Amino acid sequence: MPGAFITFEGGEGAGKSTQIERLRRRLEAQGHSVLVTREPGGSERAERIREFLLSGRAKALGTFAETILFSAARLDHLEKTIRPALAAGRIVLSDRFSDSTRAYQGAAGALEPDLLDAVERVVLAGTEPVLTLILDLPESIGMSRAVDRRGDARADRFEGEGAAFHAALRQAFLDVAKAAPQRCAVIDGSRDPDTVEKEIWDVVRTRLPDLAAPREHVAHG
Structure with a gap:
């Protein structure tokens, strides 16, 4: 079987890590080999x-320089991790991918869409997710979760931005979903994890039924 590439997107505190782990367990229970990865x-x-990047040392260089650094990381990630796993028939679950650049550096960072389109074409070279799950929730809830999650640790480069930035970020992800409805599904991430997990699995079963079926059934059915 060919591999499948699924990405999770959303603002800070959306619960992506939790839901990636839960989806991994479900897919492995169906007999699939799953690779979990992240960006950057x-x-x-x-x-x-x-x-x-997350230390904030690149911030002074400007949004375009940050975009180039994210793109350099993505190029290596694709070459060393994602494409080999897909070629081996594995399911790749990534915590963020190119939509995060479009949201963080594009809408929230005010880079021109045409510039981002050009960079994306070069970097991705045709490797794109078959499904993107966007975990949406009010930015106030997300930031409260992020604060609780990091405890006494210092906020990273993007957690430390203000409310207006995170509001713009939320809208940017919703705009991504609206522009690519065949690839994206918006999930209400403000609910309890079990409810979110169930909705994600329903989306996977509907859009990618071969992945939701037991591997033996897919191989011989």
Whole structure:
């Protein structure tokens, strides 16, 4: 079987990590081999870029420079991690991908859509998710969750932005979903994790039925 690439998107505190782990368990129970990864990061070089970006050291360079750094990390992530896993027939679940660049550096960071389109074409080179699950919730709830999650740790580059930034970010993800309804599904992330998990699984079963079926049935049916 060919692999499948599924991405999770959303603002801070949306619950992506929790739901990725739950979907991984469901898919593995169906007999699939699953790789969980993240952006920025997911490969040795990309993880080093992640550390630089989230520390805030790149902020002074401007939004375009941050975009180039995210893109460099994504190129390595695709080459070293995502494409080999897909070629091996694995399901790849990624915590963020190119839609986050479109939201964070595009709408919230005010970069021109045409510029982002051009960068995306070069970086992705045709490797795109078959399904993107966007976990949506009011930014006030998301930020409260993010504060609780990090405890005494310092806010990262994007958690430390103000309410207007996070409101723009939420709308940007909703705009991504509206522009690509065949790929994206918006999930209400403000509900309890069990309810969110059930809706995600319903979306996977509806849109990607081969993945929701037991592997033996898919292989021989």
